[in-house]
């Protein structure tokens with residue numbers, strides 16, 4: 552069994568009496584320690600799948616296996632614990648607490664997790680040794696995203712889920728953030744899933760999962776992923 556198994560997942564939303572099928576029999580798997588890139592057009596179901604995997608949304612049917620447990624069968628209370636301890640999220644917008652310093656933002660996350668890493672050391676790892684006592688407004692977009700990555704990995708999560716993490720950044724800054732995510736996956740041995748619109752990024756991944764109209768139409772494995780510095784788009 553793979554570390555992550557998304558098995559025949561359906562997700563329907565009811566909006567004004569109309570049913571919208573966001574996921575339609577979507578299936579994929581990811582092995583432990585892999586970097587998986589999720590590609591697909593707008594509305595293909597990528598965010599819905601990531602939110603379900605992260606325990607932020609629920610399935611209409613299907614199984615979502617993470618490390619041998621079926622997250623789709625979790626109670627609300629179990630999902631709270633799962634989100635808190637097992638999942639690190641990185642979003643397009645950094646969602647930092649504006650009145651807390653970089654260090655305090657990371658500490659806030661690590662304090663609620665039993666196996667958390669040292670907040671200050673985690674900020675060192677993401678290259679922010681000199682910015683720990685700055686507030687988010689005093690940091691660039693790339694630096695704020697580094698804080699949000701530190702906040703996610705300081706929880707020592709099973710999965711690092713990233714939804715368009717470079718969507719608000721310029722080309723070079725975005726590339727540095729992708730490099731950090733690729734390095735984090737390798738060095739910390741965290742399983743990383745990364746949503747992007749940019750199909751040029753596919754070579755950086757161990758696995759590429761392609762969504763279309765709510766289902767997975769194609770999964771590719773790269774035996775030799777390309778370092779991000781060698782990818783241009």
Ligand SMILES: Nc1ncnc2c1ncn2[C@@H]1O[C@H](COP(=O)(O)OP(=O)(O)OP(=O)(O)O)[C@@H](O)[C@H]1O
Nearest residue numbers: 564566571573591592593594595596597598599600
């Ligand atoms: N809470 C919701 N209520 C109703 N419909 C929703 C909801 N969330 C998502 N959808 C619909 O489900 C479909 C899939 O959306 P989703 O956000 O997963 O796509 P996506 O591939 O992530 O798109 P994008 O790249 O634009 O973020 C879309 O048609 C969307 O409008």
